[in-house]
Amino acid sequence: MATGRYQKWLEDENLLLLQGWKRNGLTDEQIAKNIGIAPRTLENWKKNHIQIMRALKVGKEQANFIVENALFKKATQGNTTAIIFWLKNNWRDKYADIHASKLEENLTKAQIEKAKSEIKRTEAQIKLMSGTDDEVEDKVSKLLDKIDDTVKGDDEHDK
Known part of the structure; x- marks a missing residue:
C-alpha cells in the first residue's frame, strides 16, 4: 500500500x-x-x-x-x-470561575505533606538498607517511629 x-x-x-x-x-x-x-x-x-x-x-x-x-x-x-x-x-488563580474551597485547599495541602513524608520515609529506608538484617530492622523501626512522631506533631500543629 x-x-x-x-x-x-x-x-x-x-x-x-x-x-x-x-x-x-x-x-x-x-x-x-x-x-x-x-x-x-x-x-x-x-x-x-x-x-x-x-x-x-x-x-x-x-x-x-x-x-x-x-x-x-x-x-x-x-x-x-x-x-x-x-x-x-x-x-x-484570580479569574477562574471555580475556586477551591478552604476545605479543598487544606485537603490538597495535607495530601502534599503526606506524600512528602512518604518520600522521606522511603528514602530513609533505602539509605538504611546496609548492615545485617537485625541492624537494618532496628534502624528502620527507630526512623519510622521518629517520622511518625513528626507527622503526628505536624497534624496537631495544623489543628
Missing part, C-alpha cells in the same frame, strides 16, 4: 508542505487524506521519522502563535469576550 511512500515526504519541500497544512489548521486525518494514506499510517510515520513529526509539530505551534496573537490583539482592542477568555486562561 504505502510502503516506501514516506521517503517522498522526507524531502524539504514536502516537509514544508506538511508544516503549512498543519499551520493552516488541518487535522492529522485531513493531512493523511491529502497524502493519500490512512491516518494510522501517518501516526506510524510520525513515530518512525522525526522530520515528519517535527514538521507537523512546528506547523501546529505556528498556528497556536497566530491564534494567540489574534486573541491578544482583540483583547487589547477592547473585545470583552477576548479579554475574559485571556484572563481566565492566563491568570487562572
Whole structure:
C-alpha cells in the first residue's frame, strides 16, 4: 500500500508542505487524506521519522502563535469576550470561575505533606538498607517511629 511512500515526504519541500497544512489548521486525518494514506499510517510515520513529526509539530505551534496573537490583539482592542477568555486562561488563580474551597485547599495541602513524608520515609529506608538484617530492622523501626512522631506533631500543629 504505502510502503516506501514516506521517503517522498522526507524531502524539504514536502516537509514544508506538511508544516503549512498543519499551520493552516488541518487535522492529522485531513493531512493523511491529502497524502493519500490512512491516518494510522501517518501516526506510524510520525513515530518512525522525526522530520515528519517535527514538521507537523512546528506547523501546529505556528498556528497556536497566530491564534494567540489574534486573541491578544482583540483583547487589547477592547473585545470583552477576548479579554475574559485571556484572563481566565492566563491568570487562572484570580479569574477562574471555580475556586477551591478552604476545605479543598487544606485537603490538597495535607495530601502534599503526606506524600512528602512518604518520600522521606522511603528514602530513609533505602539509605538504611546496609548492615545485617537485625541492624537494618532496628534502624528502620527507630526512623519510622521518629517520622511518625513528626507527622503526628505536624497534624496537631495544623489543628
